[in-house]
Amino acid sequence: MIDFKRQLESLMMPLTVELFGDHGVAIDLQETRKEFNADFTLVVFPFLKFSKTSPEKTAEIVGSKLSTELSEINNFSVVKGFLNLNLSQEFVSKIFAGIESEKNFGITAANNTQPSVMVEYSSPNTNKPLHLGHIRNNLIGHSISNILKASGRNVVQVQIINDRGVHICKSMWAWKKFGNNETPEKSRLKGDHLVGKYYVLFDQEYKKQVSEKMSKGISEVDAKKSVACILEVQKMLLDWEAGDPEVVKLWKKMNEWVYSGFNETYQRLGIEFDKNYYESETYILGKSDIEEGLKRNIFFRKEDNSVWIDLTNDGLDEKIVLRSDGSSVYMTQDIGTAIQRFKDFEIDSLTYVVGNEQDYHFKVLFLILEKLGYKWAKRLHHLSYGMVDLPTGKMKSREGKVVDADDLLDEMESTAKQMSTELGKANSLSSKESQMLDKIIGHGALKYFILKVDPKKRMVFNPDDSVDFNGNTGPFLQYTHARISSLIRKAGFQKSIDLSDVHWNEKERDLVLGLSKFPEVIHNSAIDLNPSHIANYLYEIAKSFNSFYQKHSVLSAESKTISAYRLALCVQVAGVLRRGLNLLGIDAPEKM
């Protein structure tokens, strides 16, 4: 489907050139404000220089030219310097026919010859369960993957699991000390929660030991470094690196618990990855790339043997890439991992979904890879999203001020259940059906609540608001879809329709023109890496539909012809809502 707005602009261009001469003035069509009852507005101010008359007069001249010469334009009106144009019924029909002619209007199927794009998201540590912050990350990452797919890209979704390091050793240490061989099976606790429990236990023990030491007159800084438990954890990490069989065995066991817990949560969220990278495998990467860059003078070695890159000419600082003992820093393995990924897959770009606290890190990473001469470095993106705050302030995992992902999903489901019971919606459904619906609606509410906000902005998560199912919410969109589905069910088989004589009323025109924007919205979301455009667009469509639905009857319209084309319109609205919601990872129920 071609963009009819752009089509109109190019039709108008030669006409204005005819009127005022060719001065390179672009035609800028914008949507008419609601109160003026027209489809598009052409701002004539840019033409004043050449029309040499008042804005009103200029608009008159342009308006009469356009409406006489273009069959697409029916009539026009002038308000101040604004030329309001009305599209002809035939042209609206043509636009609608274009929408109908495509099976999955708005979605561009992936072309297999195209290079793929990799999206990395989630990337959890394996010492505690997922929380609200991960949920935002996951929802954005998954949604943007869907959106990229819908704009014709092949997508490889990956996560890197931070499965090694002091954090997991802390859990391991506490489990050995206090665990009594507790397992997820024995205590019927989800694996990631069980490991998280021992991480918390470690922290408590650590604090206890630190304060004991401090009471003996040792400074806090020294105490924190010298208490027994932290020394044992550090020893454990060294043993792990040395491949100590017993430590490795425990490490494997506890990580497995965490993975099964994560997978359960991912499944609930409807998320899956094409490949998991593990830090235990990637943390060695990058050193050889540094050595090579050192030979090419991209990096330099200081007297103490540490290796650095000087980025002061790029407005940044000097950055370390290898420690003086030759060991890696985060940057080292990120360099190596990026390079590895372009070897593993036929991709031409890579997008990292990571919080904005790491803006600087990624700026440096991309710059280094560019200096190393990788041409794909220009196509690395950091989808930097803002932190999620609670109404009470920042989330602090150490202080237990976190919203747990599983708890949150449970809560959303039970709220959905409560709502549908109150509204008497569940009566006509089997208990199995309504249970499914509670999940679809509860999760829909959560996903929409998070995705409707521009990712790069920090957002406040108020549980009371997220649980609201009225107004600009996921359930509202789902409800609209269910309403239409019900109409379609009742109408039965849909006849083919003749659009040639349709007289579109105002609400219908709004819908047709609204629907026509869907491909562009997807495209822009993909370019901006921003799912919120989709969310806000769907809300507009749904509002527009409900307003239409309230005012005009579909099944018992004035005539069968009207009924038929209205139904066809409904089918397209439902399709756009469903496909749009799916891009956000939200299911569109047929009943609710």
Add this chain to the structure above:
RNA sequence: GGUUCCGUAGCUCAGCUGGAUAGAGCAUCUGCCUUCUAAGCAGACGGUCGCGCGUUCGAAUCGCGCCGGAAUCACCA
């Protein structure tokens, strides 16, 4: 202190390649279910778009300077 991001209605957010009287939802208040799902619709109330200067026919939008908030600037992960 340097760099980056943010500041729009009581609250949560749209709008930001410059365009008309700045939009939604929530909250508060009014109407609308003997008619296709009222998780809906129609309406009221609510604003010095952080402040100032500049560019422009025109600035929430662009530039500069302040004020306020956040992140980051580790031989941490």
